[in-house]
Amino acid sequence: ACVLPPPFQALELVSKPKPYYEVGEEITYKCKAGYDQLLGFLTIATCEPNHTWVPISDDACIRRKCTYLGGPKNGRVEYPNSSHVWGAQVHFICSDGFYLIGKPIVHCVLKGEYPEWDGKIPQCEKILCSPPPKIKDGKYTFSDIEVFEYMEAVTYSCDKIPGGEELSLVGQSELYCAGNGVWSSSPPECKVVRCPFPEVENGKQLSGFGKKFSYKATVVFECIQGFYMNGSNTVVCSSASTWDPPLPTCLKVVPPSSTKPPTLSYSASTSPSTISPISTVSGPKPTHPKKPSVQNYPGYPNPTEGLFDDEFAKWIIVLIVLISLVGVAIIFLWLYRYFQRRKKGKADIRAQYNTYQKRSTTPAEQR
Incomplete structure (x- = not known):
């Protein structure tokens, strides 16, 4: 016997399901609400002798689509999933200088057998601003205009007070229409600003x-x-x-404290053995507040400056001394070998001469 196949997302049984099915028995499926059947795909399954069903799948049914929506005037439409079947959504965007009236996102939802959009196409209206706020003791350009369009700007300035202090414009001097009835920032203000004379000791x-x-x-x-x-x-x-x-x-700038020991003086008593050192610094040792490190003070010499150069010079001197010693050793070795060869040569000549003298002796002389 065959058991019922697992449920499908797009398919459902036409008849009431049974606990099991005999070999050769058929079951018929149909597409669920919101789906359309495609030609060429099986929706009937047969229980095979091996107790399996002829393969069927959700590919036999496809989702129904909502009507295609175009973009609003002075705007555009975007389909994130590149589809408008039910379950999809559509986004509406207005062009620069326009603002959206309505829902920016609309969904395709299933209502009964067929899908529908859950909203209408919005509208894109032109962005306009009323005149910007007026300020005390100041004014702005284009003050005669009653309606400002998108990105149109005004510039604020302060009035001149005869015989009085000069007024400063504090805040953004230029404002522009950034949204429907919204300016780019709050208006500035005109006020007297006077800082004290800047004086820094030393x-x-x-x-x-x-x-x-x-x-x-x-x-x-x-x-x-x-x-x-x-x-x-x-x-x-x-x-x-x-x-x-x-x-x-x-x-x-406080220089580093000196490490030189204090100068000592001596006081003599009646006996030389009683001479004792006395420091010229008398009284209690003065205390000083801790000062910040002076190594990074501008204009103060860095105590580590030149350290690398001194070390490098020392190594150069050591290298020169080593090279000189090696050179002297090579010269002494060469002289030693030279005199050895010369001494050996003289000995060979003397030996040859003695041999020659022995061979040149006459028989008479030998007798």
């Missing part, structure tokens, strides 16, 4: 000279010789009439 000013320092005035400092800077060398006058960051300070 320092000098490099740029930004002036008698008055208004909004965004920039000053650059440096310390005189023998002092290092604690803080930023560049400050800007902020809208709060203060320097941002705060003015730096110039601290004195």
